[in-house]
Amino acid sequence: MDPKTRVQTALAHQEPDRVPLALWGGPYGLVDPLYYKLVDRLGLGEPLLPIREGHTVNHMDDRLLEALGVDTRYIWPGASPTSPTHPSDDEDMIFDDFGQPWKRTMPYYSATDGLLKNASTLTDIEDKVQWPDVNDPRWTVGVTERATGLKDSGYFVIGRMVVSHGPYQMACDLRNMENFMVDMVTEPDFAGALLDRVTDTIIGLNRNYLEAAGDVLDMMELPGDDYAANDNLLFSPRLFRRMIRPRLERIITAVREIRPEIKIMLHSDGAIGKLVPDFIEMGVDMVHPLEPVTGMDPAQIKQDFGDRISFLGGVDISHAMPGTLADVRADVDRCLHDLAPGGGYILAPCNHLQADVPPENVVELYRYAKEAGRYS
Numbered sequence: 001m002d003p004k005t006r007v008q009t010a011l012a013h014q015e016p017d018r019v020p021l022a023l024w025g026g027p028y029g030l031v032d033p034l035y036y037k038l039v040d041r042l043g044l045g046e047p048l049l050p051i052r053e054g055h056t057v058n059h060m061d062d063r064l065l066e067a068l069g070v071d072t073r074y075i076w077p078g079a080s081p082t083s084p085t086h087p088s089d090d091e092d093m094i095f096d097d098f099g100q101p102w103k104r105t106m107p108y109y110s111a112t113d114g115l116l117k118n119a120s121t122l123t124d125i126e127d128k129v130q131w132p133d134v135n136d137p138r139w140t141v142g143v144t145e146r147a148t149g150l151k152d153s154g155y156f157v158i159g160r161m162v163v164s165h166g167p168y169q170m171a172c173d174l175r176n177m178e179n180f181m182v183d184m185v186t187e188p189d190f191a192g193a194l195l196d197r198v199t200d201t202i203i204g205l206n207r208n209y210l211e212a213a214g215d216v217l218d219m220m221e222l223p224g225d226d227y228a229a230n231d232n233l234l235f236s237p238r239l240f241r242r243m244i245r246p247r248l249e250r251i252i253t254a255v256r257e258i259r260p261e262i263k264i265m266l267h268s269d270g271a272i273g274k275l276v277p278d279f280i281e282m283g284v285d286m287v288h289p290l291e292p293v294t295g296m297d298p299a300q301i302k303q304d305f306g307d308r309i310s311f312l313g314g315v316d317i318s319h320a321m322p323g324t325l326a327d328v329r330a331d332v333d334r335c336l337h338d339l340a341p342g343g344g345y346i347l348a349p350c351n352h353l354q355a356d357v358p359p360e361n362v363v364e365l366y367r368y369a370k371e372a373g374r375y376s
Contacts, residue, residue: 003072004154009343011286011344012343013307014343015343015375017375019336020071020156021346021348022158022312023065023349024065025288025348027161027224027267027288027289027352028288028348028349028353029057030057031352031354032050034359038362041363042064047059051076054094054096071346075159075213077160077162078139079139081098081132081139082163082165083096100173116175117175117179122190125197131201134201134204134205135204147216158218159213159217161224163202165223166222166248167225170198170223171191203254206255207254210255217262218262219262219286220255220259221265221267222266222284224268225244225267227268227275228270230293232295237274240275245278245282263285264285265284268287269291270295271294276309280305280308284309286309286311288311288313288350289349289351291313291316292316298339299339306345307342311339313350314339314350317351317352321353321357321362325360325361328364329372332365336369336372
Protein backbone atom coordinates (compact mmCIF):
# COMPACT_ATOMS: atom_id res chain seq x y z
CA MET A 1 0.00 0.00 0.00
CA ASP A 2 1.08 3.58 -0.47
CA PRO A 3 1.27 5.62 2.76
CA LYS A 4 -2.02 7.46 2.27
CA THR A 5 -3.97 4.28 1.58
CA ARG A 6 -2.30 2.61 4.56
CA VAL A 7 -3.45 5.34 6.94
CA GLN A 8 -6.92 5.61 5.41
CA THR A 9 -7.39 1.85 5.77
CA ALA A 10 -6.43 2.00 9.43
CA LEU A 11 -8.79 4.93 10.05
CA ALA A 12 -11.59 2.89 8.48
CA HIS A 13 -10.94 0.33 11.26
CA GLN A 14 -9.52 -2.20 8.87
CA GLU A 15 -6.07 -3.78 8.85
CA PRO A 16 -3.68 -2.41 6.21
CA ASP A 17 -0.46 -4.17 5.18
CA ARG A 18 1.29 -2.83 8.29
CA VAL A 19 0.64 -0.39 11.11
CA PRO A 20 1.06 3.19 9.85
CA LEU A 21 3.79 5.34 11.36
CA ALA A 22 3.72 9.05 12.24
CA LEU A 23 6.18 11.64 13.54
CA TRP A 24 6.41 15.42 13.85
CA GLY A 25 2.80 16.41 14.32
CA GLY A 26 1.98 19.21 16.74
CA PRO A 27 2.40 17.13 19.93
CA TYR A 28 4.73 14.32 18.76
CA GLY A 29 7.85 15.80 17.24
CA LEU A 30 11.58 16.00 17.85
CA VAL A 31 13.26 18.63 20.02
CA ASP A 32 15.91 20.48 18.04
CA PRO A 33 19.01 18.84 19.61
CA LEU A 34 17.68 15.37 18.77
CA TYR A 35 16.81 16.46 15.23
CA TYR A 36 20.39 17.64 14.66
CA LYS A 37 21.77 14.31 15.93
CA LEU A 38 19.46 12.36 13.63
CA VAL A 39 20.42 14.45 10.61
CA ASP A 40 24.05 13.62 11.33
CA ARG A 41 23.44 9.94 12.05
CA LEU A 42 21.40 9.39 8.90
CA GLY A 43 23.81 11.37 6.70
CA LEU A 44 21.17 13.81 5.50
CA GLY A 45 23.53 16.75 5.05
CA GLU A 46 22.88 20.12 6.67
CA PRO A 47 19.85 20.66 8.94
CA LEU A 48 17.03 22.59 7.30
CA LEU A 49 16.12 26.08 8.39
CA PRO A 50 13.56 26.17 11.24
CA ILE A 51 9.90 26.52 10.35
CA ARG A 52 9.19 28.76 13.36
CA GLU A 53 10.68 30.52 16.37
CA GLY A 54 9.99 30.55 20.09
CA HIS A 55 9.87 26.80 20.66
CA THR A 56 12.24 23.87 20.95
CA VAL A 57 10.51 21.78 18.25
CA ASN A 58 11.25 24.14 15.40
CA HIS A 59 12.10 21.92 12.46
CA MET A 60 10.26 19.89 9.84
CA ASP A 61 12.39 17.77 7.51
CA ASP A 62 10.79 15.48 4.94
CA ARG A 63 14.20 13.90 4.30
CA LEU A 64 14.18 12.49 7.82
CA LEU A 65 10.58 11.28 7.53
CA GLU A 66 11.48 9.53 4.28
CA ALA A 67 14.52 7.88 5.86
CA LEU A 68 12.43 6.57 8.76
CA GLY A 69 9.57 5.35 6.57
CA VAL A 70 6.93 7.64 8.10
CA ASP A 71 3.51 7.58 6.37
CA THR A 72 2.41 11.11 7.29
CA ARG A 73 3.40 14.57 6.11
CA TYR A 74 2.51 17.90 7.66
CA ILE A 75 1.43 21.39 6.74
CA TRP A 76 2.30 23.89 9.45
CA PRO A 77 0.90 27.40 10.02
CA GLY A 78 3.02 30.31 8.87
CA ALA A 79 3.16 31.48 12.49
CA SER A 80 1.15 31.16 15.68
CA PRO A 81 0.04 33.99 17.95
CA THR A 82 0.79 31.85 21.01
CA SER A 83 4.46 31.46 20.05
CA PRO A 84 6.71 33.54 22.32
CA THR A 85 8.68 35.48 19.72
CA HIS A 86 8.79 39.07 21.00
CA PRO A 87 11.91 39.66 23.14
CA SER A 88 12.22 41.94 26.13
CA ASP A 89 15.08 43.53 28.07
CA ASP A 90 15.23 40.32 30.13
CA GLU A 91 16.85 37.69 27.89
CA ASP A 92 14.95 34.94 29.72
CA MET A 93 11.56 36.65 29.24
CA ILE A 94 9.75 36.71 25.90
CA PHE A 95 6.20 37.62 24.87
CA ASP A 96 3.62 36.14 22.51
CA ASP A 97 1.12 38.04 20.35
CA PHE A 98 -1.47 38.05 23.14
CA GLY A 99 0.99 40.05 25.25
CA GLN A 100 1.45 37.01 27.48
CA PRO A 101 4.93 36.77 29.06
CA TRP A 102 6.81 33.47 28.88
CA LYS A 103 9.86 32.55 30.97
CA ARG A 104 12.71 30.38 29.73
CA THR A 105 12.66 27.12 31.72
CA MET A 106 15.06 25.05 29.66
CA PRO A 107 14.47 23.48 27.29
CA TYR A 108 11.04 25.14 26.99
CA TYR A 109 9.38 28.46 27.61
CA SER A 110 6.59 28.36 30.20
CA ALA A 111 3.76 30.83 30.65
CA THR A 112 4.31 33.06 33.67
CA ASP A 113 1.57 34.73 35.71
CA GLY A 114 -1.32 35.07 33.29
CA LEU A 115 -2.46 38.41 31.94
CA LEU A 116 -5.82 37.77 33.61
CA LYS A 117 -4.51 36.40 36.91
CA ASN A 118 -5.90 39.35 38.83
CA ALA A 119 -8.91 40.02 36.60
CA SER A 120 -12.18 40.72 38.39
CA THR A 121 -14.70 41.65 35.68
CA LEU A 122 -15.80 40.38 32.29
CA THR A 123 -14.49 43.56 30.66
CA ASP A 124 -10.98 42.62 31.79
CA ILE A 125 -11.03 39.80 29.22
CA GLU A 126 -10.94 42.35 26.42
CA ASP A 127 -9.03 45.10 28.20
CA LYS A 128 -6.08 43.12 29.56
CA VAL A 129 -5.39 40.79 26.59
CA GLN A 130 -4.13 41.79 23.15
CA TRP A 131 -6.39 39.45 21.23
CA PRO A 132 -4.70 38.84 17.85
CA ASP A 133 -6.30 39.58 14.52
CA VAL A 134 -7.14 36.10 13.20
CA ASN A 135 -7.07 37.49 9.64
CA ASP A 136 -3.45 38.63 9.88
CA PRO A 137 -1.75 37.06 6.82
CA ARG A 138 1.26 36.05 8.96
CA TRP A 139 -0.63 33.04 10.26
CA THR A 140 -0.99 31.43 6.82
CA VAL A 141 2.30 32.33 5.12
CA GLY A 142 3.50 29.33 3.10
CA VAL A 143 0.46 27.15 3.78
CA THR A 144 -0.84 27.15 0.20
CA GLU A 145 2.63 26.54 -1.21
CA ARG A 146 3.26 23.59 1.11
CA ALA A 147 -0.17 22.15 0.28
CA THR A 148 0.57 22.43 -3.45
CA GLY A 149 3.83 20.57 -2.95
CA LEU A 150 2.10 17.70 -1.12
CA LYS A 151 -0.84 17.36 -3.50
CA ASP A 152 -0.86 13.88 -5.07
CA SER A 153 2.26 13.00 -3.06
CA GLY A 154 0.84 9.68 -1.90
CA TYR A 155 1.22 10.65 1.77
CA PHE A 156 -1.47 11.15 4.38
CA VAL A 157 -1.36 14.91 4.98
CA ILE A 158 -2.05 16.34 8.43
CA GLY A 159 -2.65 19.96 9.37
CA ARG A 160 -0.59 20.88 12.42
CA MET A 161 -2.50 22.69 15.17
CA VAL A 162 -2.76 26.46 14.63
CA VAL A 163 -1.99 27.15 18.31
CA SER A 164 -0.46 24.82 20.87
CA HIS A 165 -3.25 24.92 23.45
CA GLY A 166 -6.98 24.44 23.21
CA PRO A 167 -9.70 26.39 25.04
CA TYR A 168 -9.08 24.95 28.50
CA GLN A 169 -5.30 25.18 28.53
CA MET A 170 -5.17 28.60 26.89
CA ALA A 171 -7.62 29.86 29.49
CA CYS A 172 -5.31 28.44 32.17
CA ASP A 173 -2.34 30.20 30.57
CA LEU A 174 -4.13 33.53 30.59
CA ARG A 175 -5.86 33.28 33.96
CA ASN A 176 -3.44 31.02 35.91
CA MET A 177 -4.41 27.37 36.21
CA GLU A 178 -5.45 27.42 39.87
CA ASN A 179 -7.60 30.51 39.35
CA PHE A 180 -9.29 29.11 36.27
CA MET A 181 -10.02 25.74 37.88
CA VAL A 182 -11.79 27.62 40.68
CA ASP A 183 -13.52 29.92 38.18
CA MET A 184 -15.20 26.99 36.43
CA VAL A 185 -16.99 26.16 39.68
CA THR A 186 -17.45 29.51 41.44
CA GLU A 187 -17.42 32.01 38.55
CA PRO A 188 -18.86 30.07 35.61
CA ASP A 189 -19.93 33.21 33.73
CA PHE A 190 -16.37 34.56 33.75
CA ALA A 191 -14.88 31.16 32.90
CA GLY A 192 -17.39 30.66 30.09
CA ALA A 193 -16.72 34.11 28.63
CA LEU A 194 -12.98 33.48 28.60
CA LEU A 195 -13.42 30.04 27.04
CA ASP A 196 -15.68 31.55 24.37
CA ARG A 197 -13.16 34.28 23.54
CA VAL A 198 -10.38 31.74 23.18
CA THR A 199 -12.64 29.47 21.13
CA ASP A 200 -13.53 32.29 18.75
CA THR A 201 -9.82 32.93 18.17
CA ILE A 202 -9.10 29.26 17.44
CA ILE A 203 -12.06 29.03 15.07
CA GLY A 204 -10.91 32.09 13.13
CA LEU A 205 -7.34 30.81 12.83
CA ASN A 206 -8.55 27.35 11.80
CA ARG A 207 -10.88 28.75 9.17
CA ASN A 208 -8.21 30.77 7.41
CA TYR A 209 -5.70 27.94 7.65
CA LEU A 210 -8.12 25.40 6.15
CA GLU A 211 -9.03 27.73 3.30
CA ALA A 212 -5.33 28.32 2.55
CA ALA A 213 -4.58 24.57 2.56
CA GLY A 214 -7.52 23.69 0.32
CA ASP A 215 -8.48 20.07 -0.19
CA VAL A 216 -5.00 18.62 0.37
CA LEU A 217 -5.46 17.97 4.09
CA ASP A 218 -6.63 14.53 5.15
CA MET A 219 -6.73 15.30 8.88
CA MET A 220 -6.69 18.40 11.10
CA GLU A 221 -5.20 18.55 14.58
CA LEU A 222 -7.19 20.40 17.21
CA PRO A 223 -5.03 22.45 19.58
CA GLY A 224 -3.84 20.29 22.46
CA ASP A 225 -5.90 20.35 25.65
CA ASP A 226 -4.75 18.23 28.62
CA TYR A 227 -7.61 17.18 30.89
CA ALA A 228 -5.85 14.60 33.04
CA ALA A 229 -2.85 13.76 35.17
CA ASN A 230 -1.28 10.31 35.19
CA ASP A 231 -3.79 8.82 37.62
CA ASN A 232 -7.11 10.55 36.90
CA LEU A 233 -8.89 13.50 35.31
CA LEU A 234 -8.17 17.00 36.57
CA PHE A 235 -11.90 17.62 36.94
CA SER A 236 -15.09 15.64 36.75
CA PRO A 237 -16.64 14.51 33.46
CA ARG A 238 -19.68 16.54 34.48
CA LEU A 239 -17.63 19.76 34.65
CA PHE A 240 -15.98 18.91 31.33
CA ARG A 241 -19.39 18.50 29.71
CA ARG A 242 -20.70 21.76 31.13
CA MET A 243 -17.71 24.04 30.53
CA ILE A 244 -15.32 22.63 27.94
CA ARG A 245 -17.11 20.22 25.64
CA PRO A 246 -19.47 22.86 24.14
CA ARG A 247 -16.46 24.94 23.07
CA LEU A 248 -14.69 21.95 21.50
CA GLU A 249 -17.88 21.09 19.64
CA ARG A 250 -18.00 24.62 18.22
CA ILE A 251 -14.44 24.24 16.94
CA ILE A 252 -15.20 20.86 15.36
CA THR A 253 -18.40 22.18 13.75
CA ALA A 254 -16.52 25.14 12.27
CA VAL A 255 -13.84 22.85 10.80
CA ARG A 256 -16.42 20.61 9.19
CA GLU A 257 -18.33 23.56 7.78
CA ILE A 258 -15.28 24.06 5.54
CA ARG A 259 -14.15 20.43 5.13
CA PRO A 260 -17.05 18.09 5.99
CA GLU A 261 -15.07 14.93 5.23
CA ILE A 262 -11.83 15.77 7.03
CA LYS A 263 -10.63 13.63 9.93
CA ILE A 264 -10.10 15.39 13.27
CA MET A 265 -7.49 14.57 15.91
CA LEU A 266 -7.53 15.65 19.54
CA HIS A 267 -4.42 15.58 21.74
CA SER A 268 -4.99 15.21 25.47
CA ASP A 269 -2.35 13.77 27.80
CA GLY A 270 -2.81 11.55 30.80
CA ALA A 271 -5.59 9.26 32.01
CA ILE A 272 -8.37 10.53 29.73
CA GLY A 273 -10.25 7.21 29.47
CA LYS A 274 -13.42 8.50 31.13
CA LEU A 275 -13.78 11.15 28.41
CA VAL A 276 -13.34 8.92 25.37
CA PRO A 277 -17.14 8.41 25.00
CA ASP A 278 -17.50 12.21 24.91
CA PHE A 279 -14.80 12.50 22.25
CA ILE A 280 -16.67 9.96 20.11
CA GLU A 281 -19.99 11.81 20.51
CA MET A 282 -18.29 15.11 19.61
CA GLY A 283 -17.07 13.73 16.29
CA VAL A 284 -13.36 13.29 17.10
CA ASP A 285 -11.89 10.65 14.78
CA MET A 286 -8.54 10.12 16.49
CA VAL A 287 -7.10 10.63 19.97
CA HIS A 288 -3.43 11.18 20.80
CA PRO A 289 -1.49 9.92 22.75
CA LEU A 290 -3.16 7.15 24.84
CA GLU A 291 -0.24 7.13 27.27
CA PRO A 292 0.69 4.06 29.33
CA VAL A 293 -0.01 5.80 32.64
CA THR A 294 -1.09 4.46 36.01
CA GLY A 295 -4.69 5.66 35.74
CA MET A 296 -5.54 4.17 32.35
CA ASP A 297 -5.11 0.88 30.51
CA PRO A 298 -4.65 1.58 26.78
CA ALA A 299 -5.49 -2.03 25.92
CA GLN A 300 -8.84 -1.72 27.72
CA ILE A 301 -9.58 1.60 26.00
CA LYS A 302 -8.91 -0.05 22.64
CA GLN A 303 -11.12 -3.00 23.55
CA ASP A 304 -13.97 -0.78 24.71
CA PHE A 305 -13.90 1.92 22.03
CA GLY A 306 -11.59 0.81 19.22
CA ASP A 307 -14.40 0.20 16.76
CA ARG A 308 -15.61 3.83 17.06
CA ILE A 309 -12.46 5.93 17.37
CA SER A 310 -8.83 5.60 16.31
CA PHE A 311 -5.65 6.11 18.29
CA LEU A 312 -2.35 7.78 17.47
CA GLY A 313 0.71 7.47 19.67
CA GLY A 314 1.20 4.90 22.39
CA VAL A 315 5.01 4.84 22.46
CA ASP A 316 6.40 5.62 25.91
CA ILE A 317 8.80 8.58 25.75
CA SER A 318 9.65 8.64 29.47
CA HIS A 319 11.15 5.19 29.98
CA ALA A 320 11.32 3.16 26.78
CA MET A 321 12.67 5.74 24.35
CA PRO A 322 15.57 6.97 26.56
CA GLY A 323 16.40 3.34 27.41
CA THR A 324 18.05 0.52 25.52
CA LEU A 325 17.27 -0.73 22.03
CA ALA A 326 15.63 -3.72 23.69
CA ASP A 327 13.42 -1.34 25.70
CA VAL A 328 12.34 0.36 22.47
CA ARG A 329 11.46 -2.93 20.79
CA ALA A 330 9.57 -4.16 23.85
CA ASP A 331 7.46 -1.01 23.92
CA VAL A 332 6.69 -1.30 20.21
CA ASP A 333 5.57 -4.88 20.86
CA ARG A 334 3.31 -3.65 23.68
CA CYS A 335 1.73 -1.00 21.46
CA LEU A 336 1.17 -3.41 18.60
CA HIS A 337 -0.32 -6.08 20.87
CA ASP A 338 -2.63 -3.67 22.71
CA LEU A 339 -3.64 -1.20 20.00
CA ALA A 340 -3.09 -2.57 16.50
CA PRO A 341 -5.62 -5.44 16.13
CA GLY A 342 -8.46 -4.54 13.77
CA GLY A 343 -6.82 -1.34 12.55
CA GLY A 344 -7.61 2.06 14.00
CA TYR A 345 -4.05 2.69 15.17
CA ILE A 346 -1.09 4.78 14.02
CA LEU A 347 2.14 4.24 15.93
CA ALA A 348 3.92 7.39 17.13
CA PRO A 349 5.54 8.84 20.25
CA CYS A 350 3.27 9.89 23.11
CA ASN A 351 4.79 13.37 23.05
CA HIS A 352 7.84 15.17 21.73
CA LEU A 353 10.97 13.02 21.79
CA GLN A 354 13.42 14.78 24.08
CA ALA A 355 17.15 15.38 24.00
CA ASP A 356 17.76 12.42 26.34
CA VAL A 357 16.63 10.00 23.61
CA PRO A 358 19.60 8.49 21.73
CA PRO A 359 19.22 8.99 17.97
CA GLU A 360 19.77 5.27 17.37
CA ASN A 361 16.65 4.60 19.45
CA VAL A 362 14.53 6.71 17.09
CA VAL A 363 15.95 4.85 14.09
CA GLU A 364 15.25 1.52 15.80
CA LEU A 365 11.71 2.57 16.77
CA TYR A 366 10.69 3.04 13.15
CA ARG A 367 12.79 0.19 11.72
CA TYR A 368 11.38 -2.34 14.15
CA ALA A 369 7.81 -1.00 13.90
CA LYS A 370 7.86 -1.52 10.13
CA GLU A 371 9.08 -5.08 10.64
CA ALA A 372 6.93 -6.13 13.61
CA GLY A 373 3.85 -4.14 12.59
CA ARG A 374 2.91 -6.24 9.58
CA TYR A 375 -0.59 -7.66 9.71
CA SER A 376 0.08 -10.66 7.49
